[in-house]
Amino acid sequence: xxxxxxxxxxxxxxxxxxxxxxxxxxxxxxxxxxxxxxxxxxxxxxxxxxxxxxxxxxxxxxx
Numbered sequence: 001x002x003x004x005x006x007x008x009x010x011x012x013x014x015x016x017x018x019x020x021x022x023x024x025x026x027x028x029x030x031x032x033x034x035x036x037x038x039x040x041x042x043x044x045x046x047x048x049x050x051x052x053x054x055x056x057x058x059x060x061x062x063x
Contacts, residue, residue: 001048001051002048002050002051004043004047005043005044005047006044008040008041008043008044008047009041009044011036011040012037012041012044015033015034015040016033016037018033019031019033019034019037
C-alpha cells in the first residue's frame, strides 16, 4: 500500500476518534472532524486505486 494512502488512512482514523470524543463531550465541533475524516478517507481510497492501476499497467503493458 502506498505511503500516502497509509498516512491518509491514519488521519481518517484519528479524525473519526476525535469526532466521537467531541460528540460525546457535547461539542458540535465534531462536525468538522467528520468532514476531515471523509476527505482523508477519499484521499486514501484514491491513492490506493491509483497504485493498484499503476501496478496493473506495469504488469500488462498496452500493445
